[in-house]
Amino acid sequence: MIFAAGRGTRMAPLTDTRPKPLIEVAGQALLDHALALTTPGDQVVVNTHYLAPMVEAHLNGSGASTVFEEVLLETGGGLRHALPQFPKGPVITLNSDAVWQGPNVLELLRAAWQPDKMDALLAVIEPERAMGHRGAGDFGLGADGRLRRGPGTVYVGAQILKTDSLELVKDEVFSLNLIWDRMLSEDRLYGMSYPGKWCDVGQPESIALAKDMLGV
Template identity: 55%
Template sequence: MIATMVFAAGHGTRMRPLTDTRPKALIEVAGRPLIEHALEQVAGPGPRAVNAHAHAALLRAHLADRPGLTFIEEPVLLETGGGLRNALPVLGDGPVLTMNADAVWTGPRARDTLLAHWDPARMDGLLLMIPPDRALGQAGGSFSLDPDGRLVRDRAGLVYTGAGIVKTEGLAAFADPVFSLRELWFAMLAEGRLSGCVHPGQWADVGTPDGIALAEAMLDRAA
């Protein structure tokens, strides 16, 4: 049984002015808040946590009736790596499925694709990627896959979707409480222990107001 961490603690700076009065995770796409799109992608058994920072009280109220979900407010923004480490007392010591709360998906659920490819014997991390031609609102790539499915840094390659699975033991190596999960990935990458798999559907980044219309049009086409 794998634990799940949904990252919803950003300031939502790129989404202003919509985030002047609410967290980005409560911005609606196709009539549903972004946090609901994210939770749908990772629904399943195991401990679950959602973090928040800006306008945290609004997100806490929205999620108040969710069984098995722990809400973690960060008075100081810890970024993704620090936020995950802060949540480990809730999530436990095993691998954690991580999900950013600012995207919308079509096709199979992210959880299902990741678990189908997860092999802890040869992986410390697994990132869900997508080709640029199926990634709306995100032009730049970040990695490509070698013949064995390991990730190689490549700015012309695949786009990271914001979903993955990581073993968390390596988080203890970072002295600063505030750090990005990318730092953990790069340590895994150096050891050949960071792999990737490809989402077979479409994906839309909803980090800006313009992303809302792109995502809604994508969902309409898939309906």
């Protein structure tokens, strides 16, 4: 699942007339940078809300399907809303507001996934290789691969997640942080360190950072 429903308020004024996933970096829409990480044959679902017809038109012919949110449901609510589009089992989720330099993060996640001990596997990166990101990080990454809340590494918006616990949340609108906290309490939230570079393209000045990282 690719998250593409948000209003992109930090990217204003560029998002006054087009959704953030269609902002271009190095001649390619952010959404296309995300789609390029998927594998042929993947069942790709993109959630939409803000200026949804533009996103749907952009995806025409791509093989990806869309699911519209009447109201913004945040990451947890949005994923649960889209679950009928997927076969039962773990789902890969990917944010659409970043670009990458290095190996395909989704291929690395698939290779590292161990469902017997993991309920989720998050891709993380050290702050010095996270362009356009401020702060000390979101999670500490232990030697055993388990995550803990706190500084250390930055979550880069890509993960494999078991979806069973989504049904335990009563709220319609909720963040995946609620699910992660449950997994943390059971020592089943894991991280994978991404070996390349990553740029959070969340505001206009980040476009230049991303192009510089890509060498264009």
